[in-house]
Amino acid sequence: MLTLEKAVEILRDSAEPVQDKERIPLIEASGRVLAEDITAPMDQPPFPRSPLDGYAVRGEDTLSASRECPVTLEVIGKIYAGEVFHGKVEKGQCVRLMTGAPIPEGADTVIRQEDTDYGEARKANPVRIFRGSEPWKNYCYAGEDYKKGDILLRAGTVLNGDRIGIAAGSGDDMVTVYREPRISVISTGDEVISPGEPIRPGKIYDSNRYLLAGRLGDLGLGEINSSHCPDRIGDMCERIREAAKTSDLIITTGGVSVGEKDIMHGVMEELGAEKLFWKISLKPGSPTLAFTIERKKTGSFSGSDRIPVICLTGNPYGVAVNFELLVRPVMEKITGNSAWLCPKRLCLLENDSPKRGGIRRFMRGSFTEGRVRILTGSHASGTLSSMADCSCLVEIGEGSSGKAGEEVWTYIL
Amino acid sequence: MLTLEKAVEILRDSAEPVQDKERIPLIEASGRVLAEDITAPMDQPPFPRSPLDGYAVRGEDTLSASRECPVTLEVIGKIYAGEVFHGKVEKGQCVRLMTGAPIPEGADTVIRQEDTDYGEARKANPVRIFRGSEPWKNYCYAGEDYKKGDILLRAGTVLNGDRIGIAAGSGDDMVTVYREPRISVISTGDEVISPGEPIRPGKIYDSNRYLLAGRLGDLGLGEINSSHCPDRIGDMCERIREAAKTSDLIITTGGVSVGEKDIMHGVMEELGAEKLFWKISLKPGSPTLAFTIERKKTGSFSGSDRIPVICLTGNPYGVAVNFELLVRPVMEKITGNSAWLCPKRLCLLENDSPKRGGIRRFMRGSFTEGRVRILTGSHASGTLSSMADCSCLVEIGEGSSGKAGEEVWTYIL
Numbered sequence: 041m042l043t044l045e046k047a048v049e050i051l052r053d054s055a056e057p058v059q060d061k062e063r064i065p066l067i068e069a070s071g072r073v074l075a076e077d078i079t080a081p082m083d084q085p086p087f088p089r090s091p092l093d094g095y096a097v098r099g100e101d102t103l104s105a106s107r108e109c110p111v112t113l114e115v116i117g118k119i120y121a122g123e124v125f126h127g128k129v130e131k132g133q134c135v136r137l138m139t140g141a142p143i144p145e146g147a148d149t150v151i152r153q154e155d156t157d158y159g160e161a162r163k164a165n166p167v168r169i170f171r172g173s174e175p176w177k178n179y180c181y182a183g184e185d186y187k188k189g190d191i192l193l194r195a196g197t198v199l200n201g202d203r204i205g206i207a208a209g210s211g212d213d214m215v216t217v218y219r220e221p222r223i224s225v226i227s228t229g230d231e232v233i234s235p236g237e238p239i240r241p242g243k244i245y246d247s248n249r250y251l252l253a254g255r256l257g258d259l260g261l262g263e264i265n266s267s268h269c270p271d272r273i274g275d276m277c278e279r280i281r282e283a284a285k286t287s288d289l290i291i292t293t294g295g296v297s298v299g300e301k302d303i304m305h306g307v308m309e310e311l312g313a314e315k316l317f318w319k320i321s322l323k324p325g326s327p328t329l330a331f332t333i334e335r336k337k338t339g340s341f342s343g344s345d346r347i348p349v350i351c352l353t354g355n356p357y358g359v360a361v362n363f364e365l366l367v368r369p370v371m372e373k374i375t376g377n378s379a380w381l382c383p384k385r386l387c388l389l390e391n392d393s394p395k396r397g398g399i400r401r402f403m404r405g406s407f408t409e410g411r412v413r414i415l416t417g418s419h420a421s422g423t424l425s426s427m428a429d430c431s432c433l434v435e436i437g438e439g440s441s442g443k444a445g446e447e448v449w450t451y452i453l
Numbered sequence: 454m455l456t457l458e459k460a461v462e463i464l465r466d467s468a469e470p471v472q473d474k475e476r477i478p479l480i481e482a483s484g485r486v487l488a489e490d491i492t493a494p495m496d497q498p499p500f501p502r503s504p505l506d507g508y509a510v511r512g513e514d515t516l517s518a519s520r521e522c523p524v525t526l527e528v529i530g531k532i533y534a535g536e537v538f539h540g541k542v543e544k545g546q547c548v549r550l551m552t553g554a555p556i557p558e559g560a561d562t563v564i565r566q567e568d569t570d571y572g573e574a575r576k577a578n579p580v581r582i583f584r585g586s587e588p589w590k591n592y593c594y595a596g597e598d599y600k601k602g603d604i605l606l607r608a609g610t611v612l613n614g615d616r617i618g619i620a621a622g623s624g625d626d627m628v629t630v631y632r633e634p635r636i637s638v639i640s641t642g643d644e645v646i647s648p649g650e651p652i653r654p655g656k657i658y659d660s661n662r663y664l665l666a667g668r669l670g671d672l673g674l675g676e677i678n679s680s681h682c683p684d685r686i687g688d689m690c691e692r693i694r695e696a697a698k699t700s701d702l703i704i705t706t707g708g709v710s711v712g713e714k715d716i717m718h719g720v721m722e723e724l725g726a727e728k729l730f731w732k733i734s735l736k737p738g739s740p741t742l743a744f745t746i747e748r749k750k751t752g753s754f755s756g757s758d759r760i761p762v763i764c765l766t767g768n769p770y771g772v773a774v775n776f777e778l779l780v781r782p783v784m785e786k787i788t789g790n791s792a793w794l795c796p797k798r799l800c801l802l803e804n805d806s807p808k809r810g811g812i813r814r815f816m817r818g819s820f821t822e823g824r825v826r827i828l829t830g831s832h833a834s835g836t837l838s839s840m841a842d843c844s845c846l847v848e849i850g851e852g853s854s855g856k857a858g859e860e861v862w863t864y865i866l
Binding site: 071082084086087093119120122138139140141142153180185190197199200204206210211212214230242245248249252254257258264266297301354356359360409418422423427428453 | 479480481482483484495497498499500502504506532533534535536537551552553554555566593597598599603605606610612613614615616617618619620621622623624625626627642643644645647648649652654655656657658659660661662663664665666667668669670671677679684710711712713714767769772773776798822831833835836837838840841843866
């Protein structure tokens with residue numbers, strides 16, 4: 041049987057990064073991937089800027105100033121941030137200005153207003169300076185943050201608030217990003233009915249579709265196309281063909297085992313799909329089936345010619361585990377966003393695993409800084425309620441003792 | 454001057470958790486906070502369920518079975534998952550059934566189909582059993598996952614994919630959650646113009662508003678009301694009064710220092726606001742001002758009678774740091790969602806801090822599992838471009854050496 045790592049490699053090889061670009065409002069671009077470099081259209085700041093409220097002076101005029109022997113300067117203008125003084129500061133002159141205002145020509149430093157009398161008898165002019173400043177001391181150079189032509193953010197960067205702030209500083213309110221991946225989730229199972237419908241004998245509610253759509257939402261995907269399909273090969277083929285027109289990845293649940301209603305093998309055949317693998321050496325969720333199908337593109341939607349279809353087990357816990365271990369790495373490939381990868385750490389196991397030996401297992405765990413505890417409660421793969429407090433998956437490998445005190449690989453959700 | 458911890462405490466005391474509830478589609482509820490317990494309306498599974506494809510039998514009938522001496526049973530029916538067999542399995546009888554189907558009355562275990570001849574000569578009936586099963590061995594009890602009346606998820610739980618899956622299993626396609634907090638961001642500064650407008654002499658683009666809206670988006674907030682306001686006390690009062698009608702928190706940037714255009718003190722006075730504090734002992738962003746104002750509620754919008762207004766510095770890096778340290782804990786109080794808290798860890802500092810001594814400082818850093826490196830590049834508080842690769846804030850405390858090898862508090866972004 042295939043190892044998990046090999047299955048991930050095969051799946052990632054079968055998926056293509058999204059290449060379509062779109063322009064969206066920068067202020068809403070959190071989590072999106074930049075499709076083009078952002079280059080500075082100007083110096084930042086665009087002009088020499090005052091770091092203080094005070095007086096822009098020629099530093100050499102002020103060096104001798106003290107409270108006992110102030111230097112007196114002529115105030116030739118006053119500007120606030122956002123305003124410009126159009127003259128030049130000559131010897132013996134200064135300009136009153138506020139933090140963020142451009143330092144006028146001729147001046148080379150700014151005296152803090154606390155080190156002045158704010159203009160003699162507060163009549164604004166002239167001003168007495170009690171403490172001088174070396175030239176260029178209180179002076180933010182144009183381009184101090186970055187220079188015109190500098191690359192501020194490279195294509196492939198995942199935008200976050202700080203980077204959105206940086207991009208905003210360069211003046212564009214729109215940004216070119218890769219479009220979001222389109223993922224279709226299709227659950228199967230004639231025993232499954234959708235939440236909101238009345239329950240009937242022999243039926244259970246569809247948690248798999250909700251779990252997968254919810255997890256994709258957790259990880260930042262806005263829109264997910266999800267539906268349920270009855271266990272009929274023809275219907276499922278039709279559903280997959282339709283989804284493939286506008287999807288980068290299709291995930292199904294159920295129908296992958298060996299029973300009479302395990303339709304996904306027949307679906308794969310009827311679609312003329314190319315099989316990637318069936319069965320992975322792990323628990324839960326070992327009967328995962330994967331194939332690729334040809335994509336008929338429609339309208340303005342572009343993308344690769346073939347897309348992967350990952351067919352997960354119908355067991356809810358198997359779906360949960362396979363999503364973290366298999367689907368997330370594929371999403372990382374498709375989006376180019378490493379946030380899709382599940383962080384993995386070696387942690388000290390605090391309690392004995394109730395299951396161990398044999399096949400590689402992934403147990404529900406609770407994680408706190410370097411230590412991990414396997415949750416009590418049901419570990420059956422059909423059981424989902426014990427996922428409520430699950431913050432990580434704990435790997436109990438084939439050779440592992442599964443005993444407290446062991447170091448185990450922990451996948452942080 | 455106030456410590457950061459005291460400032461956080463004061464701000465959190467001034468904010469109220471959102472109490473308004475709303476019903477939304479469960480499948481879109483990722484990241485939302487449950488406002489009511491979800492109680493199981495039925496057992497899960499609702500019926501005893503077959504864990505295998507095979508034959509539902511009375512275990513005692515099969516105990517003697519072996520390949521040499523098979524047990525022969527009459528097949529009285531066949532059901533798939535989602536179907537119900539309405540008879541009872543008597544001695545010597547069995548029902549062919551698939552994984553997930555309800556185990557019929559009378560039967561107490563299921564024989565794997567691989568341990569049978571699938572019905573004599575594949576004619577379906579009778580079936581020969583080659584390997585028996587103890588009663589109740591292959592039998593998923595009704596209520597094995599949870600029982601009718603169990604609380605599946607408690608009010609206050611933050612929904613994620615797994616919990617959405619659990620809630621879906623109980624049959625409701627809608628969920629009652631607290632409404633999302635409404636946050637208003639208002640940037641000030643006459644030197645500031647909005648991205649998308651042409652640049653003019655003396656002006657810079659508004660990165661603060663974009664940074665804050667982006668960070669709120671990073672942390673999961675869908676809609677943010679943000680705008681820029683000129684440095685006029687009357688305009689700003691009007692803007693804040695208007696925002697207060699439908700906001701749970703208002704964040705402003707700029708105008709908090711001591712210059713002539715530092716209007717926020719005047720705004721606070723004219724609004725008749727109750728001052729919480731001015732200035733915190735930290736760098737960058739020490740001149741933070743905070744007050745509360747009365748809220749005039751409109752329409753169906755409810756909430757507390759007073760809301761906090763946090764007035765941050767105009768320096769972009771000061772805004773970034775104060776958002777992480779001050780705003781996030783307030784958001785945690787308002788939402789009840791601990792994802793808003795910034796995780797804090799002691800890490801080994803890998804390089805010397807270029808700034809140290811004096812006031813408590815927060816430097817841009819890059820974090821890798823237990824170790825932290827202060828970013829090279831500009832650490833000026835007016836500089837934002839060096840935030841592009843910042844993954845954490847590094848605290849260089851008053852008594853700290855700021856030297857490589859020291860253990861420092863690291864705030865993971």
